Amino acid sequence: MHNLILCEFRKFKRRPMFLLATLAAFVFPALTALMYWKTPGGQDYDNLFSGVVDPGDYLLLLPVLAVLSTTLFFTEQDSDTLKNLMTIPVSKGKLVLAKISVMAVISVVYSVAGFLASAVCAKLLGMALINMEQKFIISLLLGLMMLAAALPCVVLVVWFNKNNLISIVITLFYTIINYVFHLTDLGMKSAVGFNIGTILPIPLIQKWIFQFYRPGTGASAVFYESMRPYFVSTPVCIGILAVLSGISAALMIRIYNRREL
Amino acid sequence: MNNLIIETKNLTKQYGAQKSVASLNIHVRKGRIYGLLGRNGAGKTTTMKMLLGLTQPTSGEVRVFGKNIRGNEKKILPRIGNLIESPGFYPNLTGTENLKIFARLRGVSKRNAVSGALEVVGLPYGDKKLFSQYSLGMKQRLAIALAIMHDPELLILDEPINGLDPIGIAEVRSFIRKLCDARGKTILISSHILSEISLLADDIGIIDHGVLLEEESLAELENKNSKYVHFLVSDTAQAARIMERSFGAKNFTVENDRSLRLYDTNFPVTALTRAFIESGLEVAEAHTCEDTLEDYFKRVTGGEGIA
Incomplete structure (x- = not known):
């Protein structure tokens, strides 16, 4: 399996996708730092970190992963190399898992790079770097959670078997739906159960990560308290996303297996 | 029959109502080059894909190295090298980088396997x-x-000379021959180019519209090709009368008013030619001919020739 994963990375040689995905992690820390630079005072590193995670992961990482998946999953189709792999033989199931593993690595690298970039920006702004270990672990977990969040979208992309316009439309639609619901009471103020706030991964992740932010003062503290009953514990969040990932991976393998050369 | 490396039993592939391959029974012997000959779309590639387990047959069985390919892919496929349809590689990598990826996935341990194969x-x-x-x-x-690259015992090559220049074709032909003769490899090669198959193959299978029409060794096939004496004369009707009445010949055909074929090559051609001339006929040609493989192909497929 590790050979398969290594080879998946080698297929990226001379393709700037991996580098661009990592560089994208620096976009929102830089923008957020710039914003705080112009309105100094009253902001701490927690605010900056959450300001990076929200748009950086939910709005950028999700589509980055989905677009990356089109490159990963259609490489064999576009290069006509699947027949070479099948006659080694490499099982389609393992091939799908190797590609998901590559996405996991990129997602974690992106998330951790975003955390490091936010720390550098905070330092430049003179903020105290607090709870760094916790934020690092959150970033690691967030990387894996974002992968789980992207997988249902990847299933659709693979199912539609297109690597052009339809993939982009699916990705945009999925990202926007997730993002919009994580801003609404419908998505956020719902306990874990069969509801939109649990089924859509971004509202679920937001309900998990929110408990690690500081309540703040004034309106911010009131909002934090109103959210407290809906916080999702780490095991529950990981459990739900693991089930989602498992179903998505199984569907991808099934779609791949049913496709004849 | 235990020296069979590939054997198919009533192998059939159906897409909708159309049978791409119908009840195919091929037999590839160990250490031989088997040429699968057929026009484009005859079912050669589909057959090869089924042999490699890339496409599942609608019915029938594929046995490679004495085992059913289905369920034994992990044991059988590492012993096979293949080229199916067009070459498929990653466009952003060099040839060496591409081969290194597949060598790693194949678990090729020989250090110079990639450089050796490229050489x-x-x-x-x-x-x-x-x-x-x-x-x-x-x-x-x-x-x-x-x-x-991985030194397989069996090679399945689908139209391997496609796109090669004449020198390249000769090189590949000689290389394939050497693999078989010097290293005992078994090779199944498909082509729509009849001359290539006749130059390379020991055994030939002719496939048309998914049906295997003939399967024989090249030597047997050549023996089957009919020989005849071809006459080009000024009047075939008169020549036919002479052949029948004076020589008792029955096995001949009149092609047109100037050409006829006598299929008994043991016939006294000199005496016959003299008889034609003595009876006032002009004889422009009289020579022994043999059907080419293409003529044979035309005959068994009941249609047009092949490239």
Whole structure:
């Protein structure tokens, strides 16, 4: 399996996708730092970190992963190399898992790079770097959670078997739906159960990560308290996303297996 | 029959109502080159895909190395090298980088396996040229290198000379022959180019519209080709009368008013020619002919020739 994963990375040689995905992690820390630079005072590193995670992961990482998946999953189709792999033989199931593993690595690298970039920006702004270990672990977990969040979208992309316009439309639609619901009471103020706030991964992740932010003062503290009953514990969040990932991976393998050369 | 490396039993592939391959029974013997000959769309590639387990048959069975391919892929496929349809490689990588990926996945332990395979097909090792910049001939050579890199016992090559220039074709032909003769490899090769198959194959299977029409050794096939004496005369009607009445010949055909064929090659042609001339006929030609493989192909497929 590790050979398969290594080879998946080698297929990226001379393709700037991996580098661009990592560089994208620096976009929102830089923008957020710039914003705080112009309105100094009253902001701490927690605010900056959450300001990076929200748009950086939910709005950028999700589509980055989905677009990356089109490159990963259609490489064999576009290069006509699947027949070479099948006659080694490499099982389609393992091939799908190797590609998901590559996405996991990129997602974690992106998330951790975003955390490091936010720390550098905070330092430049003179903020105290607090709870760094916790934020690092959150970033690691967030990387894996974002992968789980992207997988249902990847299933659709693979199912539609297109690597052009339809993939982009699916990705945009999925990202926007997730993002919009994580801003609404419908998505956020719902306990874990069969509801939109649990089924859509971004509202679920937001309900998990929110408990690690500081309540703040004034309106911010009131909002934090109103959210407290809906916080999702780490095991529950990981459990739900693991089930989602498992179903998505199984569907991808099934779609791949049913496709004849 | 235990020296069969490939054996199919009533192998059938159906797409909707159309049978791409119908009840195919081929037998590839150990250490031989088997040429699967057929026009484009005859079912050669589909057959090869089924042999490799890339496509599941609608019915029938594929036995390779004495085992059913289905369920034994992990044991059988590492012993096979293949080239199916067009060469498939990653366009952003060089030829060497591409082969290294597949060598790693195949678990090829021999250190110089990649460089050795490239050398055999005449491609440079460590070249910076990307696969996307390769010519069709270079792509085909790389695909052959991939097929032989792990030193397989059996090679399944689908139209391996596609895109090669005449020198390349001769090189590949001689290389394939050498693999079989010197190293005892078994090779199944498909082509729509009849001359290639006749130059290379020991055994030939003729496939048309998914049906295997003939399966014989080249020697047997050549023996089957009919020989005849061809006469070009001024009046075939008169010539036919002479052949029948004076020589008792029955086995001949009149092609047109100037040409006729006598299928008994033991006939006294000199005496016959003299008789024609003495009876006032002009004889422009009288020589022994043999059907080409293409004529034979036309006859068994009941249609037009092949390239």
